[in-house]
Amino acid sequence: MDILLEQVEYRYAANSPFEKKAVEEVSFKIPEGQCTAIIGHTGSGKSTLLLHLNALLKPTSGSVKIGDRTVKSGRKEKDLKPIREKVGIVFQFPEQQLFEETVMKDICYGPMNFGVSEKEAKKRAAYWLKEVGMPEDVLEKSPFDLSGGQMRRVAIAGVLAMEPEVLVLDEPTAGLDPRGRREMMEMFYRLHKERGITLVLVTHSMEDAARYADKVVVMHKGRKVHEAPPRELFSDAERLSEWGLGIPEVVKFQRMLEAKSGKTFPKVCLTMDELAEMLKQGGGLS
Numbered sequence: 359m360d361i362l363l364e365q366v367e368y369r370y371a372a373n374s375p376f377e378k379k380a381v382e383e384v385s386f387k388i389p390e391g392q393c394t395a396i397i398g399h400t401g402s403g404k405s406t407l408l409l410h411l412n413a414l415l416k417p418t419s420g421s422v423k424i425g426d427r428t429v430k431s432g433r434k435e436k437d438l439k440p441i442r443e444k445v446g447i448v449f450q451f452p453e454q455q456l457f458e459e460t461v462m463k464d465i466c467y468g469p470m471n472f473g474v475s476e477k478e479a480k481k482r483a484a485y486w487l488k489e490v491g492m493p494e495d496v497l498e499k500s501p502f503d504l505s506g507g508q509m510r511r512v513a514i515a516g517v518l519a520m521e522p523e524v525l526v527l528d529e530p531t532a533g534l535d536p537r538g539r540r541e542m543m544e545m546f547y548r549l550h551k552e553r554g555i556t557l558v559l560v561t562h563s564m565e566d567a568a569r570y571a572d573k574v575v576v577m578h579k580g581r582k583v584h585e586a587p588p589r590e591l592f593s594d595a596e597r598l599s600e601w602g603l604g605i606p607e608v609v610k611f612q613r614m615l616e617a618k619s620g621k622t623f624p625k626v627c628l629t630m631d632e633l634a635e636m637l638k639q640g641g642g643l644s
């Protein structure tokens with residue numbers, strides 16, 4: 359299922375004295391089965407945009423096509439549940455949304471809300487808990503007895519248990535230590551690769567955008583200012599500072615090596631592993 363944004367504009371408190379235009383003239387496609395990263399400085403409109411991906415917000419003008427449904431302003435929408443079921447959003451700090459007495463109940467809440475039977479929801483809970491790297495024996499524990507990182511995994515399992523086709527991640531690794539961040543991103547990437555789940559990654563991390571995305575959309579002051587595969591985007595990394603963004607460490611390191619040797623690598627490396635491999639093969643310097 360593709361998602362297609364066309365000329366999306368969103369104004370908070372539209373037609374009131376407090377009106378605030380958060381997003382304007384944004385068009386791009388989120389292709390099925392790919393990982394699309396949305397990056398941008400604070401306040402650039404990323405979160406507003408992502409709320410459109412499962413119709414939690416409706417554009418004030420323009421349209422969002424989600425599979426075979428088109429959401430646009432001025433039209434009363436029929437049941438939005440099928441959209442919400444297909445597009446799961448993991449919000450920032452999802453662990454703050456846990457509220458049930460047990461992990462099992464928390465994970466089952468979403469699927470049961472979408473009409474899944476209790477028996478099936480419990481089966482899914484056990485399955486997805488394991489998939490997010492948690493032992494089964496926590497199912498009957500209170501989520502509040504778990505560590506912060508574990509609570510986040512439980513909350514994520516709750517979204518995955520709805521078995522969405524598209525998974526939207528809003529800063530999924532915020533607040534985790536470097537190891538926790540890497541483990542969590544690797545988990546999402548594995549799910550994406552093994553199951554073909556479409557990923558939308560809203561992130562401040564240039565490293566994650568470089569490492570995981572097929573395509574990066576850059577937002578700046580409510581507008582889409584660029585859209586490109588990471589290698590292309592980071593080959594002209596200096597432009598990122600115009601949009602208040604940093605250069606990925608690996609790209610900086612590559613630049614430093616190039617400056618030292620006076621030569622240029624044939625391609626921009628997106629990970630340290632890639633850079634190490636290139637150096638191993640004689641540097642690939644031209």
Ligand SMILES: Nc1ncnc2c1ncn2[C@@H]1O[C@H](COP(=O)(O)OP(=O)(O)OP(=O)(O)O)[C@@H](O)[C@H]1O
Pocket residue numbers: 370371378379380398399400401402403404405406407
């Ligand atoms: N509920 C709201 N009411 C009014 N204005 C809002 C509201 N939410 C966001 N805004 C404004 O809309 C603009 C875009 O905000 P948004 O949260 O979408 O940006 P963002 O790129 O996600 O930022 P961050 O990276 O900090 O999460 C900002 O100017 C913000 O102040």
